[in-house]
Amino acid sequence: MHLGARSADVLPERLLESAPGELSTAELAPLWELFAEIGQAWGDGSLDPRRQRSHWLEFIDVRTRTEPSYLAEYRSAVLVLDELRQQHGPQMWHELFFGSVRTEAPTTRRGHLRRYVVEEFIKVWLTSGGFKAFGAGNYNSYVSGSRFAVKQPYRLAARVTSTHQ
Amino acid sequence: MEWQTVIIGSGVAAAAVASKLLDRDPGHALLLLEAGPRVPSKDRRLWWDFVLSGRSAYDHCHDLPLPGDGNTETENESTGSTPWTFRESRMMGVGGSTYHWGGWALRFKDEDFKLFSRTGRGADWPISYDDLEPYYCQAEALLGVSGEDPHRWNRRSREYPLPAFKQTAADGPMIQAFEQLGIAYASMPVARFRKCMTTGTCKYCPLGARFVAAYLLDALVESRRHPNLALQPRRVAAELVFDRKDRVIGARVLNTSTGESRSVFAERFVICAGSYESAKLLLRSRNSHWQNGAGNDAGLVGRHIISHPFLYVQGRSRDNPQRLQQELDFPTLMSRQFDTSREQAGGKLFLFRDRSKPRIDLAGRMIAGRSRQEIDAELTGPTLWELQGFMEEFANPNNRIELGQGLNRLGLPQTRIHFARAEGFEQTSAERLRVMQEVIRAMGLEVGESGVQPQRGDHAASTCRMARDRQDGVVDEHLRVHGIGNLHVCSNAVFPSGAAVNPTLTVTALALRLGEHLAS
Numbered sequence: 001m002h003l004g005a006r007s008a009d010v011l012p013e014r015l016l017e018s019a020p021g022e023l024s025t026a027e028l029a030p031l032w033e034l035f036a037e038i039g040q041a042w043g044d045g046s047l048d049p050r051r052q053r054s055h056w057l058e059f060i061d062v063r064t065r066t067e068p069s070y071l072a073e074y075r076s077a078v079l080v081l082d083e084l085r086q087q088h089g090p091q092m093w094h095e096l097f098f099g100s101v102r103t104e105a106p107t108t109r110r111g112h113l114r115r116y117v118v119e120e121f122i123k124v125w126l127t128s129g130g131f132k133a134f135g136a137g138n139y140n141s142y143v144s145g146s147r148f149a150v151k152q153p154y155r156l157a158a159r160v161t162s163t164h165q
Numbered sequence: 166m167e168w169q170t171v172i173i174g175s176g177v178a179a180a181a182v183a184s185k186l187l188d189r190d191p192g193h194a195l196l197l198l199e200a201g202p203r204v205p206s207k208d209r210r211l212w213w214d215f216v217l218s219g220r221s222a223y224d225h226c227h228d229l230p231l232p233g234d235g236n237t238e239t240e241n242e243s244t245g246s247t248p249w250t251f252r253e254s255r256m257m258g259v260g261g262s263t264y265h266w267g268g269w270a271l272r273f274k275d276e277d278f279k280l281f282s283r284t285g286r287g288a289d290w291p292i293s294y295d296d297l298e299p300y301y302c303q304a305e306a307l308l309g310v311s312g313e314d315p316h317r318w319n320r321r322s323r324e325y326p327l328p329a330f331k332q333t334a335a336d337g338p339m340i341q342a343f344e345q346l347g348i349a350y351a352s353m354p355v356a357r358f359r360k361c362m363t364t365g366t367c368k369y370c371p372l373g374a375r376f377v378a379a380y381l382l383d384a385l386v387e388s389r390r391h392p393n394l395a396l397q398p399r400r401v402a403a404e405l406v407f408d409r410k411d412r413v414i415g416a417r418v419l420n421t422s423t424g425e426s427r428s429v430f431a432e433r434f435v436i437c438a439g440s441y442e443s444a445k446l447l448l449r450s451r452n453s454h455w456q457n458g459a460g461n462d463a464g465l466v467g468r469h470i471i472s473h474p475f476l477y478v479q480g481r482s483r484d485n486p487q488r489l490q491q492e493l494d495f496p497t498l499m500s501r502q503f504d505t506s507r508e509q510a511g512g513k514l515f516l517f518r519d520r521s522k523p524r525i526d527l528a529g530r531m532i533a534g535r536s537r538q539e540i541d542a543e544l545t546g547p548t549l550w551e552l553q554g555f556m557e558e559f560a561n562p563n564n565r566i567e568l569g570q571g572l573n574r575l576g577l578p579q580t581r582i583h584f585a586r587a588e589g590f591e592q593t594s595a596e597r598l599r600v601m602q603e604v605i606r607a608m609g610l611e612v613g614e615s616g617v618q619p620q621r622g623d624h625a626a627s628t629c630r631m632a633r634d635r636q637d638g639v640v641d642e643h644l645r646v647h648g649i650g651n652l653h654v655c656s657n658a659v660f661p662s663g664a665a666v667n668p669t670l671t672v673t674a675l676a677l678r679l680g681e682h683l684a685s
Contacts, residue, residue: 042537059213066210098534120217123528127216133537134527134544135488137334140365141216147330153363154492155334 007080007110015116018072020065028060030081031074034118037093038125044133055128070116077117080109167430168196170683171416173402173446174437175199176261177669178655178676180378180385181307182435185680187391194393196429197382198400198418200442200577201226201258206379212371221369223265226258228573240573245564245584247620254622255439257575259398260379262439262623263669265368267495267520268356268375270310271666272301272319276506280662284510286559288469288661291633291642298322300674300681305354308376308673312354318501327359329497335489336498338482339518339552342607343500353499353517356669365494401576402446405434405652410454413652421576433651433683437676440470441580443658444566444628447639447646449578460629460646465639467567469560469627470582471663474594475618476514476554478601480610485548489523496520503600504665512557512590513665514597516604519551550610552601556594557665559587560627584620624668626657644679655679 036049063070084092106115131139137155144153211222228251243249256264278290302323313329329352361374406415415430444467450459503514569579632638635647646652
């Protein structure tokens, strides 16, 4: 097969249809690698991606087991990731995040990978703690912990007194 | 009779009245009719969909959005000189607008109940702050309000049930400006239960940590203590049926799932359908007894509609070395310094820091292929800040809600609103904006864009206002429609005036008071 042939398959722009189901461990592995590489590209090295894994797994579980299911979309992504690896080697992540794949319309298998997987994984990476690399203490959709904890789950104003006038 | 009480609507007012009736008599035969559908709550898939797309699980329960950028609604009409925006201003479904509300829970103040006596404008309430104070306490407990009142802006017999959210780092620069200008401030009182994890997706909370009336109604319905309680979604009350002028015996109800129409009969009806639908149901209920609509012999039903003009002032800082971002989905800084009797005659002003600024869309930047260094530069570079405010509005009988043509997609009759801002509004709002601009300058910022946003209907009120005399209002001090012994209205519609703050806590207090009155 010509390298990248599957990636260039023409697909409808909408989400690929599939019945709800479960990804195998082998299918999860390259998707997890993609997620971790997002942290490599934008993180500051302080966040161990393993601390995000349960959050990511719950996301994958909900997205594949309920309708509309992303099962076919993720299986398609596994194919494209494999082809990108053969084409670009370690440069594949740069190509995917910053290169020409980034702007590809979701009318090919590669475009679907960008739209339905990479872009959504970026949001999941941020909401599962990745945002901290940019200096914030909390972020929309981050489950930051009880407000009654000793340490507040967001950054506080420097000057807060009980009465103000 | 089939039912002892039928409540039309399922928002916070309906839930509060229902809970009081069932508290007193768990076997009370009570039916709640909701025009809209049920929306699944605390659903992980719907939450993830919201996180990723920004589309809420209840978008289909809003009035349709504006086509293009004009002010012509597809489901409603705005006919006055000031366009009225319906978009996302209410939620038509089980739980009502508490499904999408921000949870801001503020009490009105003493003087708000005496508006006409004090200013010669608007109308007085036939009840006082002190009449409502015990119910404000109950409402704060029911909604789980976190707050503080270090300046005693309200006379309180009980402290807030939960401590205030501490102000965020991004509040810091505005706090310093307030202090420099001698403006008193406090944390915004918000309805967030103890289990809040500051997830920042309050519009669809995955934990159920913000009050939604549907949670309370579901708990009531699921309880075995209430064998005679029913909640029916997708049921539009088309009109009320009378056997004599002073008594309602039934409501003709359209099931929008099946298209079937039937009547339900009850000893008592309570309309808790918001400012639009409460008035519209009365207007639709025309018969030989009430030729202009139920309770409308004085022609006041639907008149006096008000909302809150929304003022804003922006300022841009040259840099943001601390990378301050708005880290919560609700404001934690507000001021009632200009929400006092001194400002009442010109229109009170309630100030708060914008809940969405400063914020850089990190995901959008990453998806656009920006590098970490580029995003860092943007985070520490020029930053936009905004101070916002609600201004009190004075009722005008010419501002009114009427029946529109046809039905909307949920099967509810359409809405027409005729509205014009009061004479002199431009001048008074400009004065208020100058106060806000001072704050922005005190932050060391150059004043940017400022003005009054297009009028929105989120806090619409006064369409069935409360008055002792039937010549002055639609319902009496117990929210009973003048001239009809067994018909009550409980929503923002009954407010004689709207003060400068959000209405939900006040309507909840009124509903608890009404529920207690009906149960006794």
